[in-house]
Amino acid sequence: MFLQLFRYRLKCLLRDRLLIFWTLVFPILLGTFFNMAFMNLNNDEKFEPISAALVTGGGANDAIFEQTVHQMSLGKDRLFNLKTTASKHQADQWLKKGKIKGYFTDGPLIRLYVQETGISQSIMKTFADHYRQNSSAFADIAKANPEAIQKGLLDDLSQQRNSVKEVNTGGAKPNNVLNYFYTLIAMACLYGSFWGNKEVCDTQADLSSRAARLNLAPVHKLKLFLAGCCADLLIIYGEILILLAFLHFILGIDFGTRTGLVLLTAWIGSMLGLTFGTFVSAITRKGENLKFAVLTAVTMAGCFLAGMMIGDMKYLVAEYVPALAWLNPANLLTDAFYSLYYYDSLNRYLINLAMIAVFTIVFGFGTYLMIRRRKYANL
Template sequence: MWSTFVMTLKTNLRDRSALFWLIVFPLVLSTLFAGMFGNLADSYEIKPIAMAVVEDANWKDASVASSFVDALSGKTRTSDESETPGAHADPGIHLIDATAVDSLTQARAALADGTADGYLTVDSEGGLRLTLASTVAGSAKDAMSSGSSKAVAIAALGNAIGLYNRTDAVTRDLIADNPQAAVSRSFWTSLGDTAGMTREIQLTNFKPDAMARYFYALLGMACLMAMGYSITAVTTAQANLSALGLRRTVAPLGRGRQLMAGFLASWLCAATSLLIALSYIRYVCGIALGGREPAAVIAVITASFMACAFGTMIGAIPGLTHSVKMGLTSAIPCALSLFSGLYGAFAMSLSELITRDAPVLALINPAQQVTNLFYDILYFDSYRPFLTTCGILLAMSAVFLIAGVIMLKEQRYEHL
C-alpha cells in the first residue's frame, strides 16, 4: 500500500495539467484580481477637499465657526483659542484642507486657478456658507452614483455644515427665549450630543477587504479542480480503462487498499496545492483573514477532502472514458463557480439571490460551500457557522465516497 501511495504521489507531481490548474491558474488569476481590484478600496477612502476660508469681519465675529472649521480640517487649538499650525492630535478622517484668504475676491481667484475646490464664508447671522467650483460640483454629481471618494466627501461636508447651521440657529433661538440657558452646563452638553446621532460600529470579526469574496470564490473553483487527482487514481485502478489498471487488477494488493492509497496521495497533493494558493492570496495579494489563518488551513484540508471524494465518485462512473472524466474536472467547477460568484458582480448578485431565495440549491453546491468556509471565517465572531459548513462538506464527502464505492463494487469484467 505504501508503494502504491508513493507511486500515485509521484504520478500526481508529474501531471503538468493538474499542477497548472491547481497552482499556476489560481496564482495567475489572483494576481489579475489584485491588479484589477487593488485600487478600488482606495477609491472609497474619503480624501480632504481643498477649501479657501474667507476670514473677513463676519468670520472674526464667529469664533464657533472657526472652531468648527478647525475640527473639519483636523487642527487642534490651544486653551487660549489660538490656532496651532500643522498640529494634529488625532487627525483620523478630516474633510477639508483649509487655506485662509482675506477676502471673497481672493477665494474666487483660488477657484479660478484651481488651487481650491470651493470656499467657506460666514454670513451676517453667523451661518456657514459653502460654495463649490462648477467643475467640482458637476463631477461630484456625476460620480455620486459610483460612490467616488470626492463625491462622498462633498456630501459629508454638506451634511456637517447643514448640521452646524441648524444647531447654531436653534441655539440662538433658545438663548433669546431663555437667557438663563446660556449658563447651564447641561444645555451646552445636550447640544454636543446632536453630533453623535450616528456612529460607526463593527459587526464582523474584523473589517475584511471588499474584494475578498472574489478570491475565495476562486479558491472554491480551484478546490473542485483538485478532483482530477482522485479521478486519475480511480481510473488507473480499473482494468478496462488503462493498461496500468489491467496490471494492478491482477496484483496481490487488493482493490480497496489500492484505492485508499490513491485517495490519500490525491488528498495530500490537493491540500498542498490549495495551501500554496491560499498563502499567495493571504501574503502576496494581502487579503487578510483577521488572524484566523489556522482556521483557513483547516478549511483547505476539509475542502480538498471533499474534492477528492467528489473525484472518486466521478472516477467510478461506469461507461465513461478517462478523457471524458477528466473533462468534467473543468466543466463542473466552471459551471458551479457561476453560482458561487466568481465571474464578477452579476455572478455575485446571482449567488446572493440563490442563497436568499433558494438556500437548498446553495447548500448542495460544493463550490458555494467551499466559499462559505472563508465567509464564515471573515464575517462571524463565533466558529459555529464555520464548523457547520465543515460538517456540510464532510457530509457531502461521505455521500460521494459511498456512491463511488457502490459503483466500484458492482463493476465486473468478463475477461482481462
C-alpha cells in the same frame, strides 16, 4: 500489500506534470495575479478636504458662521480647503473654473451655491443645514430662557457626542479582498477532482490500456482503488498546504489565529475535491477529456457563484437564492475559511463543515456504488 500499492501509485501520480500544473502551479499563479490586482483595494480611502469658498459679510451673525467654517478648515483632519473673498462675483468665477466645489454666503440667511451635484456638494449642504438647525435651536432656547446663556448651557449643547460605539463581531477587521483568495483555495480543493478523475479512469478497464492491465492483476479491485485514492489525497492536501503557505507567507493573506482549524478545513476540502472527481468520473461513461471538461465547468461555475470573479455575487446568491448557496461546495469552503477569520463563534463554521462532510460522504458512497460491481465481458 496496501502500503506497497500506495507507494507505487504515489510514484506514478507524481509523474503527471500536467495535473500538477493545473492543481498546484495554476492556483499559485492565479493567486499572484489576484495580489497584483487587489493589493490596493483594501486600503482605506483617504478623505480629501473639499475645496470651498466663503463670501464674507460684516454682520454679527455672519461672524459666527465665518468662525465655524474657519474652524472646520484647520488641522490635519479638516473638512474644507477654504478660500475667502468679499466678492460674490469672484466666488462665481472660481466655481465656473472648477477651482472650488461650491461656496457659502454668510449673510443673515446662509446660502450654498454649487455648479453640479456630487459627494462633496452633499457634504457641504449637510454642513450648512446642520449649522442652520443648531443656530435656530440656540436662538429659540436663548429667547425662551435667557439664563441658559449665563449658565453656559448652550456651550454644552454645542458639544458633539457620539453615543454609538462600533463593535466588531469577531477578532479580525473586515477585509475586502480575502473572499477572492478564499475562493481561490476552494477552487484548488475542487481542482483536486482531477486526481479523482484520473484514479477512476485508471480503474475502469474500458477507458485505458493501463486500467485494463490493472484489472488483470491478482489484486482486489477495491483495495487497489483505495490505495490510489489515499495517494491522491496525500498529493491534493500537500498541494493545498503549499498554496496556503504561499498565500500567507509570500502574499501576506491573513487566515486568522485558528491555524489548526484552517488546516482541518483544507484536509476536508481535499477530501471533497477527491470524492467529487471520483463521483463525476464514475457516472460519466465517456472519455477522460470529457470528464475533465465537466469537472472544470462545474468547479468554475461554483467559484463564480461564490464570488471569485464578482465579489458581490456571493451575497446576491445568498440573498435571492439561498438554497443555491448551501448546495454550492465552493461557497461552503469559502464561507468556512471566512468564518474562521471573522467570527468569534464557531457555529457558522461548523454548519459549513457539516455540509461539506455531507457532500463528501454522498460523493464517496455514490462512487462506491458505481464502481464496486462494474465488470467487463472482455478486455
